[in-house]
Amino acid sequence: MLRSYRAVPPGAPVRLAKRTSNLFRPRTGTVVAGLDASGLTGVLEVDPDARTAEVQGMCTYETLVEATLPYGLAPLVVPQLRTITLGGAVTGLGIESTSFRHGLPHESVLEMDVLTGAGEVVTAAPDGEHDELFRAFPNSYGALGYATRLRIELHPVGPYVALRNVRFTDLDELVSAVGEVAGTGLWDGEQVDAMDGVMFSPHEAYLVLGTFTDDVPAVSDYTGQDVYYRSLRERGRDGLTAHDYLWRWDTDWFWCSRAFGVQNPLVRRVWPRQYRRSDVYHRLVGLDHRLHVAARLDRLRGLPPRERVVQDVEIPLEGTADFLRWFSDNVPMEPVWLCPVRLRSDRAWPLYPLSPGRTYVNVGFWGTVPIAPGAVDGDVNRAVEQAVADAGGHKSLYSDAYYDRETFDRLYGGQTYRSAKERYDPAHRLTDMYDKVVGRR
Template sequence: MYIIYRWRLQILAEYQSKVFIKGLSGIKEVVRAEPMVTMGQLTATLNPLGWTIPILPELDDLTVGGLIMGTGIESASHQYGLFQHICLSYELVLSDGSLVKCSKDENPELFYSVPWSYGTLGILTAVEIKMIPAKKYVKLTYRPIKGLDKLVQEFQKVSSQPNHDFVEGLVFNVNDGVVMTGNLVDNAEPNKINAIGKWYKPWFFKHVERFLLRDSSVTEYIPLRDYYHRHSRSIFWELQDIIPFGNNLIFRFLLGWLMPPRISLMKLTQTQAVKKLYENHHMIQDMLVPIHRLKESILLFHEHVEVYPMWLCPFILPADPGMVHPKLNSPEMYVDIGVYGVPKTKHFKPKETTRAIEKYVAEVGGFQMLYADTYTTREEFRKMFDHTLYDKLRNELDCKTAFPEVYDKVSQAARI
């Protein structure tokens, strides 16, 4: 058994959201963190020590708690699943004030019910996450593909191959896209190293788009932390609608170090008029559908919203208990289709369009990420997400008087 310097790190967030190491002991490949620890803090602390976590969602400010109570996904998810599937234990304060720990072996029903529960079973106070050894670079290969059928075929093929550490796709129009596969490596060809995290570098999605002009694959080496946070500087491609000149070479060179603006600050300073305008002319949605439905799903989004780029991220969904699992009792490959931006279709209406997409996702056995707007009825919501174990624990832990249901926290209708 390989045991050389397997540290167990305990990382906590102070009220200033700073990460520090509480202690080093034991031999478990586990990092212990409080829920307000961000992905940026984790990579800044773990990577220099030679460690990382298997799934590291791209945006710096995403927190451990949000990725558990909500959900998280990343380009390594085709091997590891969702963020919840790399978590080994949770620590929660229940409605009666007691502190409990749960894992697959200890309080397993609670362990499987915490993900997607949005704090409605208890208050998360700590989590233990699996660690794996880190390497210096990601050897990333870009495959530009013309034609939707070829794009879907290639994406499905590489998603099922275990020899890739990372798989991701960007669709730039209904026919063209770039499929990316990456592998962790310690050595790189010097003339092919691209530190894409530098403030003056082009936004990553714009960098990827340029490969559509090529007829063959291109490979480069990206420093590990740069790769993990490749979509942070442009907030995927949301920043092009907020700061249209943000990718201009002069702006990047002089003021690129200021990017990105804090999303929480923008929301805090947003007026009601701007908020309403944003709601009526903008869409942010992640829909999780079985990967064999990828082509028809892309065509559906094109018909209803025509927002590009479109993000594709494959993930394996285990047949674990809880709110989200395949309809059949066996693991299944899914894909997250991320749509972020201003719809180009003339018939776009926020509620009606989202309702149509939600209906389709439910029909194909998929799921809607709940950080965004959901217009489902309570009955539709309960059909999409399995509440069997959740309802059982809500009753056993006397949650009804202390916490609302998930639907009451995420639904547009319930908030009114």
């Protein structure tokens, strides 16, 4: 990777050379060459005694989990899509059902080697010469550098996960339940190791409470004909292997596979199982963005153009019910994902400044909505950004963003970012964070 950096002409901008991505925004700017990260995709070591792993930055969580599960261990937080990389989850954030206990993926990093924009590989840790980079790296989206090696904590997991799908008809009651579980780690006297949920409507929502265990009465399989999110309505209790639990959302990209007809039983039978994966669907979406197939078909059918609304937002627990009601009234999209999160410690992460000790709920919604008469593309996303701000929340930056630079700097640690940028990328070889995630709008 360092060799390919040095091959880029002086003064030319650089980026990673990647064939796949989990981002939902187009690349902007003129890029001469990409950094070759093809040799950074593996797990270097798993230490079952220390419960740590040495992992290369472009290693996917799919590969990482394959290496750790045989030891009865897993990363503290495993983002829900197989092809998310460890380095990507640290520089671009990640979340999953263990986040109410273990926070975000970057909080389990003990140290990491980073190729900076200045072309140097430095080791960043919570204390030491490069602690500034360690704090500023999460949510910097490659604007400060790229992680080449990370040492992370692992935690013990059982071979199975016992699930309780708890139904709520009142969002305030659901929020109260989240607070109870986040505070005690229990629900109805049973241990809870993992918690997320789904809202189908303000009057029908579910918390999925998982417990790692040595055995379950029966094991379900949602890689075949059955679709996982539908099971929440059908089963009060369920069981999965730990492996299948970690990837329960990936087979159907949560529920987004329905856009390709994959949830139709007839289509599902002929759609090869190995292609029921989020990265396959993501490539199909990318192809459609280039060819505009869906938009052309909508025009032929006399339908209005549609706006892409693909976002994950963190809302303080006490404002979650009101935000979900606002969302249901203003954004015609269902279901939505719910994932509680609390930072692990009092350590500050200035580029995504959640408050330590406070519980948030990640609300994820992914799809398109019709553009209303008199409206323009982006209006719904702007309304979402305002609603998130009104709720005192934050928005992840992997998708479309519309903030002006002043607002962006206020929300995402602009002063800290600029200080780290001047130190670790003084020639600005890497794309500026604002230009990368917002661009020209």
